[in-house]
Amino acid sequence: MADKINEAEYQNPFVFRTNWSDAFEDESFVKIFASDILENYIINKRWYGGKASTLKYIEIVHSFKINSNDNTYFGVLLEVNFKEAFYQHYFMPLAFMSEEDLDTNTVIAPVVMNEQEGYLVDALHQEDFRKLLFEKIIHSKKNEESKVKFHKGKALHVKEYISSHFMGVEQSNTSIIFNDNLVLKIFRRIYISMNPDYEISRFLTERMNFNHSPAYTGSISIVSSDGNITLGLMQELVPNQGDAWKYMLEEVDQIFDNLKTKKISVSKLPDIELFKRLKLNDVPHEIIDWAGLSIFLKIKTLATRTAEMHIALGSDIHETAFTPLTYNGDYSVWLKNRLTYQFQNRLNILENNLHKLDGLALELANQFLDHKKEIRKVFLDFDWTQMKSERIRIHGDYHLGQVLVNGDDFYLLDFEGEPESTIRDRKVKQPPLKDVAGMFRSFHYAIYATIFNSNDKYPYEQEELFNAGEILYKYFVGVFLNTYVEVAQGGNLNIGYQKEIDFLLKYCLLEKAVYELGYELNSRPRWSVIPLTGIASIMEFNKV
Numbered sequence: 001m002a003d004k005i006n007e008a009e010y011q012n013p014f015v016f017r018t019n020w021s022d023a024f025e026d027e028s029f030v031k032i033f034a035s036d037i038l039e040n041y042i043i044n045k046r047w048y049g050g051k052a053s054t055l056k057y058i059e060i061v062h063s064f065k066i067n068s069n070d071n072t073y074f075g076v077l078l079e080v081n082f083k084e085a086f087y088q089h090y091f092m093p094l095a096f097m098s099e100e101d102l103d104t105n106t107v108i109a110p111v112v113m114n115e116q117e118g119y120l121v122d123a124l125h126q127e128d129f130r131k132l133l134f135e136k137i138i139h140s141k142k143n144e145e146s147k148v149k150f151h152k153g154k155a156l157h158v159k160e161y162i163s164s165h166f167m168g169v170e171q172s173n174t175s176i177i178f179n180d181n182l183v184l185k186i187f188r189r190i191y192i193s194m195n196p197d198y199e200i201s202r203f204l205t206e207r208m209n210f211n212h213s214p215a216y217t218g219s220i221s222i223v224s225s226d227g228n229i230t231l232g233l234m235q236e237l238v239p240n241q242g243d244a245w246k247y248m249l250e251e252v253d254q255i256f257d258n259l260k261t262k263k264i265s266v267s268k269l270p271d272i273e274l275f276k277r278l279k280l281n282d283v284p285h286e287i288i289d290w291a292g293l294s295i296f297l298k299i300k301t302l303a304t305r306t307a308e309m310h311i312a313l314g315s316d317i318h319e320t321a322f323t324p325l326t327y328n329g330d331y332s333v334w335l336k337n338r339l340t341y342q343f344q345n346r347l348n349i350l351e352n353n354l355h356k357l358d359g360l361a362l363e364l365a366n367q368f369l370d371h372k373k374e375i376r377k378v379f380l381d382f383d384w385t386q387m388k389s390e391r392i393r394i395h396g397d398y399h400l401g402q403v404l405v406n407g408d409d410f411y412l413l414d415f416e417g418e419p420e421s422t423i424r425d426r427k428v429k430q431p432p433l434k435d436v437a438g439m440f441r442s443f444h445y446a447i448y449a450t451i452f453n454s455n456d457k458y459p460y461e462q463e464e465l466f467n468a469g470e471i472l473y474k475y476f477v478g479v480f481l482n483t484y485v486e487v488a489q490g491g492n493l494n495i496g497y498q499k500e501i502d503f504l505l506k507y508c509l510l511e512k513a514v515y516e517l518g519y520e521l522n523s524r525p526r527w528s529v530i531p532l533t534g535i536a537s538i539m540e541f542n543k544v
């Protein structure tokens with residue numbers, strides 16, 4: 001049994017006439033569970049994505065039973081409806097446990113089911129349930145007739161359950177570690193469709209033998225007439241020293257520290273043009289003296305892995321979900337509609353949140369609003385007839401936080417796509433350079449997060465730090481780009497010639513920075529200054 005439950009919080013149990021095993025056939029249980037119980041419970045969960053909107057009501061759209069030797073569990077699919085006229089789907093595995101059998105003190109609610117006292121609890125907290133899921137995956141057979149489908153990946157060689165625990169990292173879903181070497185991610189927000197994370201992970205492992213993302217080892221899904229709904233994805237656990245975002249922050253901090261310790265004069269640092277491709281030997285010695293060689297070697301490795309990922313995603317000629325496509329009028333309409341809608345939404349969020357900004361952030365926000373027509377024009381100026389390269393399935397939300405550091409190498413994770421996009425949009429083939437631009441934005445973020453969070457740690461004026469930061473950024477970009485283009489073209493990935501590459505990069509950088517502005521204003525307004533600085537730099541607002 002778990003530590004004592006906080007009785008004060010749960011004084012009055014909900015009383016139901018039904019047995020637990022018939023609960024989801026009982027109208028009165030379903031009604032009270034969906035309204036009185038869940039509405040209070042989910043809004044505080046880390047994985048609940050509706051925090052910026054107003055919940056109207058929750059509907060249980062589907063439930064299924066899974067039995068272990070000792071317990072009955074339910075998998076429940078919820079539709080959360082919002083006052084703003086949209087809905088989201090979520091998955092909740094549920095258990096009803098007596099106090100003695102509870103493995104946790106985090107309960108959903110105390111209940112009495114047909115005179116039996118106990119607690120409703122997220123079933124992932126119960127070891128018996130975790131073991132059940134794992135055993136269903138490792139013992140699953142091909143072509144089993146069942147609405148809930150457990151799949152065992154080709155790379156899975158485990159024979160038995162040993163242990164399980166929560167991964168316990170900041171994340172949008174919930175991951176469980178099994179036997180200390182496998183991770184099962186249970187998706188919380190679900191889509192009535194195959195999740196791209198599952199689709200891409202299985203494709204990369206089983207079809208492409210790509211070994212720089214965690215190997216696909218299994219999944220859980222619901223077979224539905226509208227397509228399979230992915231509920232869980234199991235992969236190998238990659239030993240790591242943290243993510244590349246943490247790594248980059250440490251490196252950039254050291255580089256800014258070096259300004260003083262190495263007595264560097266920022267105005268004497270050699271500058272370059274953005275997107276100028278650089279071999280390591282071409283990086284001026286002043287820059288290597290300042291930043292060190294090792295960061296550039298790491299950037300080259302990351303660029304290599306990124307290009308290899310794109311080659312794998314774009315080299316299948318049989319599976320239509322992954323065959324490359326050229327640009328056409330339909331794509332162009334789709335792109336412009338999506339981006340003008342997103343841009344309008346950002347203008348709206350920004351206007352509604354201006355009162356939260358001050359200083360440089362407010363100044364840049366006003367500059368953004370003053371230049372809205374120019375920015376919109378960039379999005380509308382996409383001319384597909386000029387594009388000779390190909391579009392492929394991409395990562396879609398590629399940034400340093402999606403990369404794990406493994407010694408001197410990297411593993412690429414989380415192919416779920418951009419959180420704000422619809423599931424259909426996430427599966428549209430796009431320029432691979434959109435991922436590259438995502439990574440460049442992340443370099444820019446790491447540099448500006450270091451400057452903004454430094455609290456006068458570096459004895460330089462902010463403007464001088466910005467100048468140094470922009471120079472550093474351009475060298476990071478130059479070294480990454482040179483390796484990326486070389487490896488991608490060497491692997492026959494058609495990313496276009498230089499002019500097209502530079503155009504797509506600038507276009508995608510702006511798209512990403514505008515996306516980020518909305519993300520930051522909704523989730524951490526203090527950070528909005530970073531994408532705003534990025535937009536000003538991409539649009540060259542402050543160039544004299």
Ligand SMILES: Nc1ncnc2c1ncn2[C@@H]1O[C@H](COP(=O)(O)OP(=O)(O)O)[C@@H](O)[C@H]1O
Binds near residue numbers: 174175240402413
């Ligand atoms: N296969 C894995 N091996 C090691 N760590 C992992 C693995 N998958 C995820 N992680 C860790 O969990 C974090 C969140 O994973 P992610 O797939 O991004 O989840 P979410 O989609 O819920 O945000 C990652 O940043 C990483 O630290």
Ligand SMILES: O=P(O)(O)O[C@H]1O[C@H](CO)[C@@H](O[C@H]2O[C@H](CO)[C@@H](O)[C@H](O)[C@H]2O)[C@H](O)[C@H]1O
Binds near residue numbers: 245397400441
């Ligand atoms: O939750 P996800 O990892 O899918 O992505 C969302 O959250 C990210 C922040 O955690 C956000 O990334 C932005 O901030 C990062 C630093 O925290 C930075 O490295 C990224 O470049 C920047 O885009 C991401 O945009 C959002 O989709």
